[in-house]
Amino acid sequence: MNPTPQIPxxxxxxxxSRKMLxxxxxxxxxxxxxARSVGCSATSIYIYFKNKDDLLHALIEExxxxxxxxxxxxxxxxxxxNVGPADTLEMLCRCFVRFGMENPEYYEIMFQLHPxxxxxxxxxxxxxxxxxxxxxxxxxxxxxxxxxxxxxxxxLVANVIVSTLHGGISLMNAGxxxxxxxxxxxxxxxxxxxxxxxxxxxxxxYVNNQDNSP
Amino acid sequence: MNPTPQIPxxxxxxxxSRKMLxxxxxxxxxxxxxARSVGCSATSIYIYFKNKDDLLHALIEExxxxxxxxxxxxxxxxxxxNVGPADTLEMLCRCFVRFGMENPEYYEIMFQLHPxxxxxxxxxxxxxxxxxxxxxxxxxxxxxxxxxxxxxxxxLVANVIVSTLHGGISLMNAGxxxxxxxxxxxxxxxxxxxxxxxxxxxxxxYVNNQDNSP
Amino acid sequence: MNPTPQIPxxxxxxxxSRKMLxxxxxxxxxxxxxARSVGCSATSIYIYFKNKDDLLHALIEExxxxxxxxxxxxxxxxxxxNVGPADTLEMLCRCFVRFGMENPEYYEIMFQLHPxxxxxxxxxxxxxxxxxxxxxxxxxxxxxxxxxxxxxxxxLVANVIVSTLHGGISLMNAGxxxxxxxxxxxxxxxxxxxxxxxxxxxxxxYVNNQDNSP
Amino acid sequence: MNPTPQIPxxxxxxxxSRKMLxxxxxxxxxxxxxARSVGCSATSIYIYFKNKDDLLHALIEExxxxxxxxxxxxxxxxxxxNVGPADTLEMLCRCFVRFGMENPEYYEIMFQLHPxxxxxxxxxxxxxxxxxxxxxxxxxxxxxxxxxxxxxxxxLVANVIVSTLHGGISLMNAGxxxxxxxxxxxxxxxxxxxxxxxxxxxxxxYVNNQDNSP
DNA sequence: GATGAATGAGCGTTCATTCAT
DNA sequence: AATGAATGAACGCTCATTCAT
Numbered sequence: 001m002n003p004t005p006q007i008p009x010x011x012x013x014x015x016x017s018r019k020m021l022x023x024x025x026x027x028x029x030x031x032x033x034x035a036r037s038v039g040c041s042a043t044s045i046y047i048y049f050k051n052k053d054d055l056l057h058a059l060i061e062e063x064x065x066x067x068x069x070x071x072x073x074x075x076x077x078x079x080x081x082n083v084g085p086a087d088t089l090e091m092l093c094r095c096f097v098r099f100g101m102e103n104p105e106y107y108e109i110m111f112q113l114h115p116x117x118x119x120x121x122x123x124x125x126x127x128x129x130x131x132x133x134x135x136x137x138x139x140x141x142x143x144x145x146x147x148x149x150x151x152x153x154x155x156l157v158a159n160v161i162v163s164t165l166h167g168g169i170s171l172m173n174a175g176x177x178x179x180x181x182x183x184x185x186x187x188x189x190x191x192x193x194x195x196x197x198x199x200x201x202x203x204x205x206y207v208n209n210q211d212n213s214p
Numbered sequence: 215m216n217p218t219p220q221i222p223x224x225x226x227x228x229x230x231s232r233k234m235l236x237x238x239x240x241x242x243x244x245x246x247x248x249a250r251s252v253g254c255s256a257t258s259i260y261i262y263f264k265n266k267d268d269l270l271h272a273l274i275e276e277x278x279x280x281x282x283x284x285x286x287x288x289x290x291x292x293x294x295x296n297v298g299p300a301d302t303l304e305m306l307c308r309c310f311v312r313f314g315m316e317n318p319e320y321y322e323i324m325f326q327l328h329p330x331x332x333x334x335x336x337x338x339x340x341x342x343x344x345x346x347x348x349x350x351x352x353x354x355x356x357x358x359x360x361x362x363x364x365x366x367x368x369x370l371v372a373n374v375i376v377s378t379l380h381g382g383i384s385l386m387n388a389g390x391x392x393x394x395x396x397x398x399x400x401x402x403x404x405x406x407x408x409x410x411x412x413x414x415x416x417x418x419x420y421v422n423n424q425d426n427s428p
Numbered sequence: 429m430n431p432t433p434q435i436p437x438x439x440x441x442x443x444x445s446r447k448m449l450x451x452x453x454x455x456x457x458x459x460x461x462x463a464r465s466v467g468c469s470a471t472s473i474y475i476y477f478k479n480k481d482d483l484l485h486a487l488i489e490e491x492x493x494x495x496x497x498x499x500x501x502x503x504x505x506x507x508x509x510n511v512g513p514a515d516t517l518e519m520l521c522r523c524f525v526r527f528g529m530e531n532p533e534y535y536e537i538m539f540q541l542h543p544x545x546x547x548x549x550x551x552x553x554x555x556x557x558x559x560x561x562x563x564x565x566x567x568x569x570x571x572x573x574x575x576x577x578x579x580x581x582x583x584l585v586a587n588v589i590v591s592t593l594h595g596g597i598s599l600m601n602a603g604x605x606x607x608x609x610x611x612x613x614x615x616x617x618x619x620x621x622x623x624x625x626x627x628x629x630x631x632x633x634y635v636n637n638q639d640n641s642p
Numbered sequence: 643m644n645p646t647p648q649i650p651x652x653x654x655x656x657x658x659s660r661k662m663l664x665x666x667x668x669x670x671x672x673x674x675x676x677a678r679s680v681g682c683s684a685t686s687i688y689i690y691f692k693n694k695d696d697l698l699h700a701l702i703e704e705x706x707x708x709x710x711x712x713x714x715x716x717x718x719x720x721x722x723x724n725v726g727p728a729d730t731l732e733m734l735c736r737c738f739v740r741f742g743m744e745n746p747e748y749y750e751i752m753f754q755l756h757p758x759x760x761x762x763x764x765x766x767x768x769x770x771x772x773x774x775x776x777x778x779x780x781x782x783x784x785x786x787x788x789x790x791x792x793x794x795x796x797x798l799v800a801n802v803i804v805s806t807l808h809g810g811i812s813l814m815n816a817g818x819x820x821x822x823x824x825x826x827x828x829x830x831x832x833x834x835x836x837x838x839x840x841x842x843x844x845x846x847x848y849v850n851n852q853d854n855s856p
Numbered sequence: 857g858a859t860g861a862a863t864g865a866g867c868g869t870t871c872a873t874t875c876a877t
Numbered sequence: 878a879a880t881g882a883a884t885g886a887a888c889g890c891t892c893a894t895t896c897a898t
Binding site for chain 2: 024025027028111112130133153155156157159160163164165166167168170171174175176177178180181182185186189190192193194196197199
């Protein structure tokens with residue numbers, strides 16, 4: 001009767017809603033429209049997701065999972081290749097940027113979602129986000145040990161790096177970068193700026209975390 | 215009879231909607247809610263603003279006006295004080311960050327609002343935004359001439375700097391910076407990273423804009 | 429100071445609203461839009477007209493006045509020209525049709541307005557409408573006396589004639605006449621049909637008013 | 643449990659809206675009022691009708707269907723009864739008038755609704771309206787062949803006949819016929835006028851369609 | 857004679873969600 | 878596992894009208 005196994009409805013709903021999220025934004029992504037697009041009834045969505053927030057949370061979770069896999073795979077591919085911390089850091093940055101640009105819809109809900117929706121998102125799920133920071137910290141500390149980086153506070157610096165990358169990604173995804181600017185050069189410059197920031201050879205030193213002196 | 219002069223309704227609407235925009239986003243900012251919050255009828259809003267877009271445009275314009283005044287005043291205060299480009303650049307960065315943190319509602323409207331909501335916004339009004347970049351470019355070029363900065367493409371670098379600052383501001387305003395990180399150190403690190411990025415003494419060089427070589 | 433006497437506001441309002449009535453229909457004719465089009469405030473309209481209905485009534489009255497003048501002038505032009513009742517009747521019909529087609533906006537409010545709006549219209553004003561019927565009755569009776577027409581009940585026949593003309597006018601104005609039909613021939617046929625209906629030479633006889641036999 | 647089968651909601655909506663359309667016109671017929679009158683939520687209407695236009699279209703379609711059935715049944719009842727074209731034409735006229743008077747709501751929707759409200763109505767659906775004309779044309783042509791009628795252009799004359807009937811129906815339904823006029827005599831006179839108009843024995847001839855000579 | 861400010865009511869429509877089946 | 882029917886709440890917006898000036 002049904003020899004070709006259908007894509008499970010849950011999967012279809014997630015896929016469609018992700019696309020709709022990208023094209024129209026969260027507020028314009030409606031249960032009805034998802035249902036219409038999937039070809040099921042609106043009610044059916046509620047079988048798999050408690051409500052709209054729950055669907056959103058599932059998408060966020062998927063996003064973090066994808067990013068994690070992405071970074072993990074890249075790191076694994078590099079292991080044993082005798083590359084230094086600078087290259088590893090650069091690779092992590094590129095990987096992060098690539099993820100953000102290739103999955104703007106995920107990126108948006110993962111990093112730019114309005115606090116209104118965030119509040120309802122179970123806090124513990126965001127711990128996954130910190131895993132990226134942890135990864136970066138390890139590389140920074142390794143570079144510091146090898147005296148290639150000057151990183152007095154790895155957590156602080158890792159956060160600043162992510163923040164820097166985030167600035168570029170979010171402006172690009174929002175289409176708010178001057179049209180006169182070449183995208184490739186823009187990304188390259190951001191990444192080089194990150195590396196310059198941790199380099200031991202620059203003449204600026206990072207302040208310590210908790211150091212509130214002017 | 216009327217000893218305490220009331221705040222004009224138009225002013226109240228702008229203030230309330232600005233806050234609502236920050237807290238809830240454009241789609242959830244509703245004319246009705248604004249009216250309820252202000253204490254007037256929904257219809258009254260339409261006396262002062264043609265429609266929801268028009269209200270948004272007024273907010274954007276106000277925001278850019280404020281930022282412009284802010285930067286302009288700071289620059290004016292510095293004129294003649296015999297300070298070098300590095301200090302001036304640093305000052306500009308601090309001023310930008312301060313504006314973003316002190317006026318999160320305006321900042322969001324100006325730099326984070328998704329273009330989806332602004333298709334109808336007259337392009338020319340965004341030229342005001344570019345004035346900030348122009349300001350920064352001048353400083354960068356001056357530093358380059360004095361061989362303090364290494365800035366082959368001032369426009370590109372200025373955009374990257376704004377992007378970097380933006381990353382920090384937006385994550386802070388969204389409350390998405392690790393609680394373990396001290397805000398002050400965070401900002402300082404970002405600014406130092408910016409300065410390191412342009413410094414002549416670092417060992418990384420910026421690529422040229424339009425240079426698409428790998 | 430004001431050497432060129434302006435067209436009185438009341439006059440302007442009537443003119444604009446008549447046009448708007450034609451272009452958009454009664455329900456879409458709004459006080460605000462009239463005001464905008466006239467260039468005055470919405471409030472000003474209320475100086476000259478108690479409310480929207482009152483404005484409508486003024487338009488209706490104007491319409492009946494125009495039709496009356498139109499018919500009266502035509503009749504006057506014919507007086508003494510030694511024309512027979514058939515020609516006079518034909519002229520009255522043509523005049524009525526012309527008025528309806530040249531002033532569709534007036535025609536609509538005069539003869540097609542929804543009872544909803546009618547109810548509020550002072551009944552006595554509609555007596556003017558009956559003057560047209562009276563005019564027609566006179567001609568029919570004259571033709572009957574001269575044994576050119578067979579009109580046992582002039583009032584009844586006059587009403588039927590107006591009704592017949594009305595059918596044509598209203599369908600034409602509503603654009604509901606088959607595009608394959610030539611407008612001129614259509615009107616001519618209607619008028620000839622009217623004349624055939626009263627002609628003494630046809631083989632059909634009109635029934636008497638109040639005669640309910642089958 | 644549910645012994646009295648309820649009238650389906652869709653049916654109720656159609657009935658109520660038809661009446662409301664007659665009493666108040668399209669613009670004043672509101673989804674909310676319909677819902678209130680039916681006793682359901684406004685949202686429910688959208689389960690059965692895509693939007694207000696769609697509801698209107700459904701009403702128009704229903705109306706034409708009813709008229710078609712009505713005329714068709716009458717014709718079928720007459721087949722084989724050896725009646726002449728004059729009787730058949732008279733019967734068609736009476737049937738048309740009866741439909742218009744017994745179903746004033748439908749009649750209004752079908753023949754008086756302003757095209758402004760129907761721009762989006764699929765043209766092909768109006769072809770059904772032309773079927774009535776076609777029916778009448780056949781009878782006219784048959785009468786012409788038998789030299790009972792003088793009908794040089796059947797389409798033109800059929801349109802004029804419908805127009806004449808329409809004039810009477812619409813004025814009666816709108817309550818704009820002089821109260822002194824007996825309804826029955828009024829209708830009879832109109833129908834006799836129609837027959838006189840096509841009769842071979844009258845002394846007026848119909849002009850040809852497309853004949854624009856004065 | 858004219859206006860700006862204001863409003864309550866209403867519009868068509870969409871939404872997330874529930875419930876009985 | 879899935880659906881059709883239904884709903885209350887909300888949306889942006891326009892309306893006729895009033896009132897103080």
